[in-house]
Amino acid sequence: MSTGVTRRRAAAAGIVVGFLAAVYVALVVLGRVDQYLFPANEVAVPAVPAYVPGTDIGVNVSLPGVSEPGPKPWTPEARLNILVLGIDKRPGQPEDGSYRSDTMFIASIDTHAGRLQLLAIPRDFWAEIPYGNTPGVWAENKINAAYSYGQFYKYPGGGAGAAVAAVQHNLNITIRHYVVIDWEGFVRLIDALGGIDIDVPETISDFGTDVLEVFPNNTVQAGRQHMDGKQALGYSRVRVDGDLKRIERQQLVIRAVAEKAVSLGYVARIPELWSAYRDAFKTDIDNGLIPGYALMARGIDLSRIETFSLGKAMYGGVAEDGQLILLPNREQMYAIIDEFLADPQARDEAPKVAVVTPPGGEAAGKAALAHLEAYGIAPAWVTVIAGDGSGQPGIVDVTGKPYTAGKLTGLLDLRMRNPDGTEPPGFDLVIQLGDGTALKTPKAGN
Template identity: 90%
Template sequence: MTRRRGAVAGIVIGFCVAVYAAVFVLGRVDQYLFPANEVAVPAVPAFVPGTDIGVNVSLPGVSAPGPKPWTPDARLNILVLGIDKRPGQPEDGSYRSDTMFVASIDKHAGRLELLAIPRDYWAEIPYGNTPGVWAENKINAAYSYGQFYKYPGGGPAAAVAAVQHNLNITIHHYVVIDWEGFVRLIDALGGIDIEVPETISDFGTDVLEVFPNNTVQAGRQHMDGKQALGYSRVRVDGDLKRIERQQLVIRAVADKAVSLGYITRIPELWSAYRDAFRTDIDNALIPGYALMARSIDLGNIQTFSLGKAMYGGVSEDGQLILLPNRDQMYAIIDEFLADPQARDEAPKVALVVPPGGQAAGMAAVAHLETYGIPPAWVTVVAGDGTGAPGIYDVTGKPYTAGKLAGLFDLRMQNPDGSEPPGFDVVIRLGEGTALRTPG
């Protein structure tokens, strides 16, 4: 009898281990194929018989005990390149990217954010066919250089390398679309509606020839593909104003796609219009990305532009270029990459360090930046050693305060009036306060 019970127990344990291993592997595969929709097994409450003592029993690497905190992994960054390839020109030609922006999907908050990169930004771009060799030029030349010099991965890889090198933004995928593909996609939507903020004319080029008298009138305008392309390309008032128009077009496309229910048809549309653009997104990922897209609030697209951090200049070879104010540029990038739910609260954070705690304060600021709290939101304050260490929500910023409590070995404390004035949330470090990794 004892031997039989042992055999049964062995079978049960073996079965449980096999199930656990299968779910663990499924979770890893699902995390890749279905980002933000991966399978997870909830923690199970277990109680000690005859008592009211209970714990949550979880499986390492599988269980989801509660809502996941925001981490940098919540970001999916896609570099979108609009190249100036004309109808009839070869696919593998050396073209400049007329449009460059990073489309960042925050899977945790369900947000889409856009960061426009001015085409005339003077940057270091890949030179030749050896990664790590750079030359100065306009950043929109990176694609052309990559094609011409046979850079590994061609123009798209060179453009990705330039963005990552100059802006320190991790790029996960790229999408390249030319004029023909752009027109085709807009026409497939039945055109788009744009609230044009101001009348614009261009009599010096053929860009606006699809509009009466080469002029786009202010007010609500319905545009087909060619008209939307012309409105996106016109730059008589400068590249920075053109970026604003491009962002209006993107918003209009998103609004039309939502109104037509296209978000639920992504796999079908992908198959139909796959030849309209080039990308390194594998076909196997499309179903997962389609599920993720359904959770994105396309009515709340947030737009950023590096144009605000640029000023005009002339290169040594006489080109009109844009040069960056680097502090301002990286501040915009920090804001763009921040945790959007914390950004919604616009918190002013005081980091109170104990006497002699400057090094700990610097480490804490870097830790906060890693987890979506930019340095611009944080002021380091020298403390006098009084006051209990903890997180103080002074003005009512519950998301930010809760997030900060997950980043330090500190407890939430009730404000007592000793907090430095003018701040929404106060972090008071103690001697030896440890940094925590949320998870």
């Protein structure tokens, strides 16, 4: 082979290598940008098949920072929590006024499972809310006053910023974004859908206020009802039977909106609708994020919306100034939050898990419990048992909980094993810890 040909081939190879390097760098950069523009839908490039020159030997080469070697395991980062606030601003009132949040819930999107969970926060929940315009200064009041305080005292981020701070402070839930909608915007959005259909579980009347005046005889009849925007608003607001029952009605309305949006194909039109109705609400979601969130929304199964409420953990009380309030049973409240934030695919299996420690392994049991909780195994599902050392270290799937069993092998340095008769009865999964069993960070492919 001549020297000129060799040089030309070497130059061509150099160009190809340079081109591939440029593509690789572009993919890495795109992946970083994509995390912003397309949250939870980041670019992933499969491992590249490469062959050893002059042979038939091939290997899959993963590109650092680009390739995904296998399915991603569930991690807390799979959660996107959005605080939704419905404020009692009436038509004609100023935008920057001090209003209370009539409705308050967290919409949590699990991007790993493609699921949506809603957590309702009672408006009368007695909590610590921001006071003044300096973060970290708190005052006791109903949590729905946080928005009003934030507006009045010009808290960083205004009313929404104060409401987000109150939720994070009292519930220990990280909020990524907020959405604020007033009555007028709510009516407009429902009417844009052509109204919604709700299976009203029980007849309800309100003759003491004008909330249900849009219904005949101020009464919503039980059964299937088609509601326009004003009727849906009235049904969402009526509270003659208490705030907790009102929360149930609001969740019915949200489900009906989701069903109608899906039936009309609106999920696929989110960017278009965002532009048309952007003025109907306030949010800190940047316009640049909308294509990514629209793509993410297409993967959410809106027929499986799960609803939770902190109302079950509240009991009635009276504040020093005479206000009727709801006080939290904190143990019950955090149990509900743990369930809400858990891995939904594990929750589907409703596993009863035993963690059996070796003799003297109390600290190891507590560490394992905390590790499992951090990765979506709710503490209510787990019982720590002091073992006598007779069990063989490993994980036993007693009743057939394949998703959770596989998840556990990614969290603990233990293998699946068959039952040997030493497992405590009444559990679906038994984790037998050994001396020095290591905790693992889940990785793709586990």
